[in-house]
Amino acid sequence: MMHYPAPLQNVIEELKKLPGVGQRTAERLAFHLLNQPAAEVESLREALRALKERITLCRECCNFADVDGDGGSEGPGPRCAICRDPGRDRSVICVVSHPQELWKIEKSGGYQGLYHVLGGLISPLRDVHPEDLQIESLMRRLHRGSIREVILALDPTVEGEHTSLYLARQIKPLGVVITRIAQGVPIGRDLEFTDEATLSRALQGRVRVVL
Amino acid sequence: MMHYPAPLQNVIEELKKLPGVGQRTAERLAFHLLNQPAAEVESLREALRALKERITLCRECCNFADVDGDGGSEGPGPRCAICRDPGRDRSVICVVSHPQELWKIEKSGGYQGLYHVLGGLISPLRDVHPEDLQIESLMRRLHRGSIREVILALDPTVEGEHTSLYLARQIKPLGVVITRIAQGVPIGRDLEFTDEATLSRALQGRVRVVL
Numbered sequence: 001m002m003h004y005p006a007p008l009q010n011v012i013e014e015l016k017k018l019p020g021v022g023q024r025t026a027e028r029l030a031f032h033l034l035n036q037p038a039a040e041v042e043s044l045r046e047a048l049r050a051l052k053e054r055i056t057l058c059r060e061c062c063n064f065a066d067v068d069g070d071g072g073s074e075g076p077g078p079r080c081a082i083c084r085d086p087g088r089d090r091s092v093i094c095v096v097s098h099p100q101e102l103w104k105i106e107k108s109g110g111y112q113g114l115y116h117v118l119g120g121l122i123s124p125l126r127d128v129h130p131e132d133l134q135i136e137s138l139m140r141r142l143h144r145g146s147i148r149e150v151i152l153a154l155d156p157t158v159e160g161e162h163t164s165l166y167l168a169r170q171i172k173p174l175g176v177v178i179t180r181i182a183q184g185v186p187i188g189r190d191l192e193f194t195d196e197a198t199l200s201r202a203l204q205g206r207v208r209v210v211l
Numbered sequence: 212m213m214h215y216p217a218p219l220q221n222v223i224e225e226l227k228k229l230p231g232v233g234q235r236t237a238e239r240l241a242f243h244l245l246n247q248p249a250a251e252v253e254s255l256r257e258a259l260r261a262l263k264e265r266i267t268l269c270r271e272c273c274n275f276a277d278v279d280g281d282g283g284s285e286g287p288g289p290r291c292a293i294c295r296d297p298g299r300d301r302s303v304i305c306v307v308s309h310p311q312e313l314w315k316i317e318k319s320g321g322y323q324g325l326y327h328v329l330g331g332l333i334s335p336l337r338d339v340h341p342e343d344l345q346i347e348s349l350m351r352r353l354h355r356g357s358i359r360e361v362i363l364a365l366d367p368t369v370e371g372e373h374t375s376l377y378l379a380r381q382i383k384p385l386g387v388v389i390t391r392i393a394q395g396v397p398i399g400r401d402l403e404f405t406d407e408a409t410l411s412r413a414l415q416g417r418v419r420v421v422l
Contacts, residue, residue: 005265005277005291007265007266018243019239031311045259048222049256052252052253066216081214
């Protein structure tokens with residue numbers, strides 16, 4: 001059997017490194033790109049260049065930020081669009097592990113405060129310790145004194161629970177209100193298909209029905 | 212809701228242009244790329260550059276070819292690895308519509324001859340006419356006289372049948388044997404799930420069982 005020309009094979013190999021992209025998908029994408037005008041492929045290449053060159057971490061909350069983002073009067077480095085937004089409630093910080101979760105919460109439309117992105121979860125097994133995460137920068141923000149509440153919105157997993165507990169212990173002495181997002185049955189799913197741990201948690205967290 | 216920083220949003224928009232990539236997949240891929248080392252993304256960008264700069268059409272069969280491919284002694288332009296391979300049977304040409312199908316046949320391992328890639332199928336509805344396809348170059352190859360058989364391996368669709376008929380009429384005066392790939396029930400699929408047109412064609416094309 002004859003193999004693909006090297007430049008085509010290379011693109012297939014590169015695409016296969018992406019999550020969820022196997023041999024067949026990589027081939028389909030590579031052939032598609034080969035058939036596109038050069039300007040289209042160039043436009044993808046340019047977007048990828050800008051992605052790595054222009055995205056940095058917000059100096060406040062460690063969310064992704066555009067390097068061109070206004071850094072404000074204090075300190076160096078850009079701030080993300082949320083930290084720059086004068087309309088946000090600056091007395092609440094929602095702590096998430098990754099920017100993806102921050103945007104998920106933004107899409108839900110139910111939150112108007114600020115965020116803090118840890119960059120992961122504490123996990124001794126994977127050699128991730130508190131000092132590897134953006135915990136010190138969170139504590140610095142809290143020490144400034146204007147924060148009234150910290151909402152912990154971490155994964156409902158062993159690592160997430162462990163990290164929440166660690167953070168709660170660190171934050172408690174500051175007298176800031178610490179809350180965490182509710183755990184229970186997901187909306188729109190049959191109870192029948194909900195796992196036992198979730199059901200048990202939903203029962204523990206039951207709330208009074210007020211008529 | 213706050214939107215993604217522009218460089219991230221741009222990559223998502225570019226990825227969404229790819230076949231089979233929707234908003235969620237594009238977001239997942241963009242975040243993945245954002246978390247990769249810059250060298251990884253650069254390596255994808257470089258592969259994409261080479262794809263458009265180094266892949267051209269083989270001057271013989273119109274398959275994709277590396278521009279660095281040896282063009283041989285006659286004529287300008289590179290030849291693909293198949294046309295350059297001295298081990299191939301140079302008396303048979305298999306006609307396909309796109310390079311993807313050529314490689315599919317190569318992977319099947321059942322063919323040792325040469326190919327000719329039309330670049331599409333005749334389709335008056337989509338404004339694709341014989342002169343838009345690589346038919347003239349096919350006829351030039353056949354006129355050179357060393358080809359004994361032309362195998363038509365086009366889609367079993369209205370457009371494929373139409374193109375096969377057109378080609379057969381063009382080639383017939385040259386006295387070359389014209390064949391087409393067998394149509395029938397696909398291997399490994401239950402007869403129950405085979406459509407009627409295919410079954411009817413499979414019955415028409417039945418072959419004698421020799422014991």
